Amino acid sequence: MEMNAKVFIDGEVGTTGLQIRDRLLGRNDISLISLPADRRKDASARADAFAAADVAILCLPDDAAREAAAICEALPTRLIDASTAHRVNPNWVFGFPELGAGQRAAIAGAKRVSNPGCYSTCAIALLRPLTDAGLVGTDADLSIFGISGYTGGGKAMIAEFEKGETNGSFVYATTQHHKHMPEVMHYGNLAHAPIFVPAVGHYAQGMIVQIPLHTSRAVEIQAALTAHYAGSQFVTVRPLGQAQARENPQALNNSNMLELSVLGDAASGRVVLSAVLDNLGKGASGAAVQNLNIMLGLEEGAGL
Structure with missing residues (x-):
């Protein structure tokens, strides 16, 4: 279990990002990395936030999510992508833990997880x-x-x-x-x-x-x-x-x-x-938090 894991929500002011943030606020096992409003689109600030995070959650349009994933390629940072960009990409694990035998374990060990629609x-x-x-x-x-x-x-x-x-x-x-x-x-x-x-x-x-x-x-x-x-x-x-x-x-x-x-x-x-x-729950932000909990070895329903 990773105690007090650092999480960066890239796109935290969008609908899904705000819902994820609300579900994570106040948890003592999660520390949120947040950028000031005037630096949310600053490439350098985002790169630093990615580097500091244990897990980053991408709440971005598809092209921006692909760009963010490329930025993180050389980093140890694990990703959850809430966009459509990587859902059928074989290098990403599909984030529906209930899909079948072994899916939850695959999510737990994954560096890249794509949240379902x-x-x-x-x-x-x-x-x-x-x-x-x-x-x-x-x-x-x-x-x-x-x-x-x-x-x-x-x-x-x-x-x-x-x-x-x-x-x-x-x-x-x-x-x-x-x-x-x-x-x-x-x-x-x-x-x-x-x-x-x-x-x-x-x-x-x-x-x-x-x-x-x-x-x-x-x-x-x-x-x-x-x-x-x-x-x-x-x-x-x-x-x-x-x-x-x-x-x-x-x-x-x-x-x-x-x-x-x-x-x-x-x-x-x-x-x-x-x-x-x-x-907005199991269809988006709730699923992202569920996947985050699994990836961090925390109780699957924490914050949900």
Whole structure:
């Protein structure tokens, strides 16, 4: 265990960076390295902060994250990247500890960890146990629907909603080039990109992702998910048949939890896999803190 580890959040004033900082403030096993506002983009100051840190967390756009990783290449500093830049890079460990056997140990020993996206955390959590078990074919043609709070869109979208410039929910990424699909395919063990229909809801945070399947094997699917996540601290599987009149994407807000459900009507061959999390929690900053704890040999739920 590294006592009082030094952590630098590069991009700490962004949505994810602020949430990570809030989760780390006040902990006696973490010391935060922070730059004054006028030096946050100063290359020399950032390089010094990287060099002083045991772990740096990158909360940056993709290109800036790649540049930061290059700066750290010759340093012993370990990295967690919250951007999309390195999620399918074989030199980086994917930061979803619940992915499968050995993933948590791989994160614990990694120098480079890529934090998953929010939509992909939900989709992969549902799909990976089922493709591993042969209950969903790796060559299946799938559709995925999801809706997220507007905080998932970053500062510009948050301002747009909070200033009243956007009056309602909307669907986006209709060209089927959403940035999370490569990791969903890679870690969900899919040969074909799913059709993905994401939407932004007129609320701040919370997410639900659903995958419809033509299958009557709901009991087997439920068993596979339950077995895969048995003993998990942060992933729960609801008992079969607990569909509610309204599934609530905000049910797990302000937590690091992820809840999975098998819904629909298996008798008619129509099943809906469902995942709910806080897009700012297990979908972003909470996951980063969970990975940080694992990398430092600390209690996995510390600060969460």
